[in-house]
Amino acid sequence: SQQGEEDPQALSIQEGENATMNCSYKTSINNLQWYRQNSGRGLVHLILIRSNEREKHSGRLRVTLDTSKKSSSLLITASRAADTASYFCATDFQGAQKLVFGQGTRLTINP
Amino acid sequence: KAGVTQTPRYLIKTRGQQVTLSCSPISGHRSVSWYQQTPGQGLQFLFEYFSETQRNKGNFPGRFSGRQFSNSRSEMNVSTLELGDSALYLCASSLSEGARGIQYFGAGTRLSVL
Numbered sequence: 001s002q003q004g005e006e007d008p009q010a011l012s013i014q015e016g017e018n019a020t021m022n023c024s025y026k027t028s029i030n031n032l033q034w035y036r037q038n039s040g041r042g043l044v045h046l047i048l049i050r051s052n053e054r055e056k057h058s059g060r061l062r063v064t065l066d067t068s069k070k071s072s073s074l075l076i077t078a079s080r081a082a083d084t085a086s087y088f089c090a091t092d093f094q095g096a097q098k099l100v101f102g103q104g105t106r107l108t109i110n111p
Numbered sequence: 112k113a114g115v116t117q118t119p120r121y122l123i124k125t126r127g128q129q130v131t132l133s134c135s136p137i138s139g140h141r142s143v144s145w146y147q148q149t150p151g152q153g154l155q156f157l158f159e160y161f162s163e164t165q166r167n168k169g170n171f172p173g174r175f176s177g178r179q180f181s182n183s184r185s186e187m188n189v190s191t192l193e194l195g196d197s198a199l200y201l202c203a204s205s206l207s208e209g210a211r212g213i214q215y216f217g218a219g220t221r222l223s224v225l
Contacts, residue, residue: 030211042115042201042216043154088154092211097167098144099211101154 004032004089004102012108019076021105023089024069030092032065033099034074037086046074046087079109112138115204117217125225129190132220136183136204142166143185144214145177148199160185161208189222197224 004025013019023032031050035043047063049056049072056063062075076083086106090099116135124130136143145157156169160179177187183204189196199221203214 033213035214035216040199040219040221042117042218043203043214045213045215048213090214097209097211098156098159098169099214100156101146103153 004091004100006087006089006102006105008105009103010106010108012110013079014110015079015081017079019079019083019107019109021074021087021107022071023073023091023102024071025089025091025093026070028094029067030094032063032072032092033090034061034063034072035088035090035101037088037104039085043088076107079107081109081111083107084109115202115215115217117200117202117220119220120218121221121223123223123225124192126192126194128192129188130192130222132187132189132200132202132222134185134187134202134204134217136185136202137215140204140206140215141183142205142208142212143179143183144203144205145185145187146201146203147171148201148219149197154201157187159209166208192224194224196222198222 004023007022033048034046037043049065060077065072086104088104089102142161144159148154159167163179179185199219201219203216
C-alpha cells in the first residue's frame with residue numbers, strides 16, 4: 001500500500017510537554033500535509049511541506065521532511081488540552097492525483 | 112467566508128436502502144472530494160469532482176456514485192446499503208484540481224446502516 005504509516009498510533013502526555021508524531025511513506029511525493037481531527041469531526045489542515053523543503057514552522061508546530069528516509073515528523077511544542085485530537089499525515093504521491101491519508105496518531109493531553 | 116457544509120449530519124438507514132449526501136464547498140472552490148472514514152480502514156478516498164466532471168475515483172464498488180452541479184455543490188449516493196457502509200463520510204473542497212492541494216473539510220455525515 002502507498003498509504004502513509006504513522007507512529008505511534010496513540011500518544012498520551014502531560015500538558016506543557018512536547019509531542020512528536022512520525023509518518024513514513026513508500027514512494028516519491030510532491031508534498032506532504034498534516035491534518036488534525038477532533039473527535040468525529042472534519043479534518044483541519046495544519047501544514048503543507050513540499051518535497052524540496054526540509055522544515056516548516058507554524059506557531060507551535062514544526063514539521064520536518066526527510067525524503068531520503070521517506071519520513072516526516074510533526075512536533076507540537078508546549079502542548080495544551082485543546083491539542084487533544086487525532087493527527088493525520090497525507091501524501092501527494094507523484095502521479096496519484098489524490099491525497100493518501102495515514103491511519104493517524106491519537107494524541108491525548110492530560111491536564 | 113463560509114466553510115464546507117455537509118447535510119445531513121446524521122443518518123440512519125436499513126440494509127438495501129439508498130442514501131444521498133450533500134456537500135456545499137467553499138465559495139470559489141471548484142474541486143470537491145469525498146472520503147469514507149471507518150475505524151478499521153481509516154480515511155479512504157472515494158472520488159473527486161472538478162467542474163462537474165469526475166476526475167479521479169478510489170477503489171469502491173459502483174454502488175457509490177456522485178455528481179457535481181454547476182454551482183460546484185456535490186452529492187454522493189450510495190445504493191443498496193450494506194452494514195459495512197456505516198461510516199463518517201467527509202467532503203472536502205479545494206481550489207485546485209486533482210485533490211492534491213490543501214483540502215478544506217466539512218464536519219461530515221455520520222451514516223449508520225442497521
